Amino acid sequence: MKNDIKFVQGNEACVEAALYAGLDFFAGYPITPSTEIAEHMAVRLPQIGGKFLQMEDEIASLCAIIGASLTGNKVMTATSGPGFSLMQEALGYAIMAEIPCVIVNVQRGGPSTGLPTHASQGDINQARWGTHGDHGIIALTASSHQDLFDITIEAFNLAETYRTPVLLMLDEIIGHMRERLFVPKPGKIPLVSRLKTSVKQGVDYHPYLPREDGRLPMSDFGGVHRYNVTGLFHDMWGFPTDNPQIVHGLLRHLLDKINNNVHLIAKYKEYFLEDATTILVSYGSSARSALHLVKNRRNRGERLGLLELQTLWPFPYGIIREKCAHARHVIVVEMNMGQIVREVKIAVEDPEKVFLANRIDGGFITPTDIRNIIRLIQGKGV
């Protein structure tokens, strides 16, 4: 077998990508449909000198990787809906304390324990607003193993660049499906390493004093500098404060560092958009069904196109507005009650041309499902 070609599940592709990105530490609590991530990680990570820990629950899992990240490691955890709910408090902490980490949510049906073995994309809004308080967040997704490999590495890079948790919102179909994966040679995909402070031992280090470019160099916790980390609003030393000016400045910083860089963060793929009169907007596994349909209908002369989002948050309003400007119909294909369609309606100039094509019964949305909804929207009847 050639080493660089693999035939693997999406969950395994995610593991390989994390290792490629330089993952040092993984803590998790296995849950369907993300279990294979923990399973493969337990084998693969120690082989390259990393540490794998199975924790008592998802709260501890996220807390463990937050701690490990502070000490200078690249870290990740993986879960599904129920575990993701438990992680929301610590997620807010990581956002507030600006700690780089990658959290994978292989989505299943919800709410609650829901449908463990079936497909859903119901956690997209939880990714945005699951943790309390105003905050910026980065959430990515992918529809094929090759894209998933690249996007996982991108998640680690963004986490380091913006000192923030990055959410990788996969789904049961992508996680469990097996397909081909090329693992590139080391060095082929650029990696962002931890920005470390140049402040020497014995000199004051301000953990929360941004440089001119807004970035905050880190010092490995437990190393040469002593500093405080808290979920409370804090000053440049990391100590709690309720000074309105500092509170305002910190909250603006947390929002702006992500929202002002949408143009750098947002990734998407487009198919046949140039002359499309009907544009499908989709992401994750749903985008595979949408693309199948688009290619199929193109062969029959229908002017259908697909815009596949790989960055869900921060939402790329500008890209949606620009790409969908000339479409007669914009149809958002997702497996939920309409979580991205809301944002698309906000993004376009005439929201009445935006529709939802969805499926919420645990079944994977098929090209036929989408085709029937398109026909209804176009007034042709199924």
Add this chain to the structure above:
Amino acid sequence: MEKCRIVMSGSGGQGVITASVILAEAAVLYEGLIAVQSQAYGPEARGGAARSDVIISDSEINFPKVTQPNVLVCLTQLAYNKFVPMIRPGGLLLTDTRYVKTERKADARQIELPMYTQIMETIGNPVVLNICMLGALIRLQKIVKPESIMKVLETRLPANFMQMNQQALELGISLGESALQ
């Protein structure tokens, strides 16, 4: 090549899912083809009607599930009853004579082979029924070469199991051959 859409079904534990992964892996790693495999993950994976979908093609595969298989393998009556209505007209339906009594006349090439019986007579271990089925399948429908299957098995099995699996694969191929004559 024409897109080959396969559904393999049987009882959880018979190895249909393993067989489908081996087939798809052989296609991708040793024949330069593109393949996607997915399976039902519910309780049926541990009994009931287990099902695995495989699509093998020489061009990109987007939708990963099979809605109308042109190859359907059923290793139990339950699986046969459940999945036979979905077969594409003119497709290949492969069943095992010991486990499946074909009742309806599907619009398909119906091939019934005594795979289980032959395995028990010549090898005496039902664990290789799935490999025998793969042998019959690749003889009936040109999907991958037997050597490619063997190469995958070499990466997955301890050396002392290889001979039994090779025997099962060859038995399947000869059963497939007999059905063609």
